[in-house]
Amino acid sequence: MKVLSSSLVSVKTIGMASLVVGCGFALAAEPEQCQKVTFSDPGWTDIGATNGIATTLLKAMGYDTQVYLLSVPVGFEGIKNGEIDAFMGNWMPAQSAFIDKYKDNIDVVRTNLEGVKFTLAVPKYVFDAGVKDFADLAAFSKEFRQRIYGIDAGAPANQKLQDMIDSNDFGLKDWKVVESGEQAMLSQVARTIKRDNFIVFLGWEPHPMNVNYDMKYLSGGDAYFGPNYGGATIRTLTRKGYLSECPNVGKLLGNLEFSLTMENEIIGSNETPEQAAASWIKAHPEVLKTWLQGVTTFNGTPALSVVKQHLSGL
The missing domain is CATH 3.40.190.100 (Glycine betaine-binding periplasmic protein; domain 2)
Structure with a gap:
């Protein structure tokens, strides 16, 4: 995990999707600029767990990921400026003021945790x-x-x-x-x-x-x-337009839903967030069918079998 410096990457430009042809049909690959996915983390262990799940899956799918350690206000600025792609720790209603302030700069993907x-x-x-x-x-x-x-x-x-x-x-x-x-x-x-x-x-x-x-x-x-x-809900946010720019990552983020039991088990581990997430997924492989429904690797092949094979080698 890194702390985002003041010299930040610029907003990604939208490119044309390439095509991967095989087995008599074509699958659309993610645009090249989507291969690196950046996340914000306020340094909270529960968000470390959910980021760990997302980054574990994305790496298995052929993406590069980077999690930046940022306070909540700085993280929202990062989303506004296009430096952060996704934030999986939008606690509501506690962060309502930030949603009001940055409503024109974000897309709400889904609620990822209730209760x-x-x-x-x-x-x-x-x-x-x-x-x-x-x-x-x-x-x-x-x-x-x-x-x-x-x-x-x-x-x-x-x-x-x-x-x-x-x-x-x-x-x-x-x-x-x-x-x-x-x-x-x-x-x-x-x-x-x-x-x-x-x-x-x-x-x-x-x-x-x-x-x-x-x-x-x-x-x-x-x-x-x-x-x-x-009582609160936690939501997944992305920078404005990211879901259409990088639809495959957006599909994954839209599929990711968690439970209190799952997160307590992951964050109670002595492993790193990614190691703990990988261990949990390996122990509960049934979740992959839902999480990876309609999701491909970066190159455009169905993700489920690829991710399972990757996790078996960890």
Whole structure:
């Protein structure tokens, strides 16, 4: 995974598809400029998992892939400028402001995951001590040191928390949002739990935190994170026009749908995202029939048998 620099690649130009002729019929190959597919990743393990699935399949199909580690705001700018082809981590409604801002620069491919949770969470022993709702936080200000641990700077969820503080909702006007990356936040959670101290942080599912920590989600945050503990969907986006420019990659992205169980299993692995994705697919080969329906390799041959053969060699 690379961090995208300020000198970014230009928008790909649209080319003519070549033809691959065999067995008495012709199959359209993807235009040459579509062979490299770029993805954005905010550094979240769940998006690492879905990117891992997509890149594993694309490489087996003869494509080159690159995943750039970008904050959400920078990632959307990359899509706008044509530097990023696809983003598989559009959490809704948390990223609604970005969708409104960049609506003319993106295409929504599909919802790739449902049943997601995204709201404030605490360790179970804190929950058992009486912190079960957003309204309970202020009574334990001293124990929490008036801090809420958020994710990377610029994330919409952090802004929601800051808006909550600025409005003095739940009596939290003197509290502070601690912005940091996902891993830094979780390291703080782990250290705090080890000492049996109080901490409140942004939690979500799918994520291995739900398995690694005995944690509980807080009720009462519907005005900021939505009902059902911030119940959300995750969508796949592409830059504007990409689906018509690179229809075969677009077909694959349109087929890719995931489940909470699948993602929890992949992100709970000790392997790299691509290794974990490949291992999961090999253990569940039945998903390929749906994911690769109507999809070809870069050269235009049916993808299913090629991908299966490629995975068997890993």
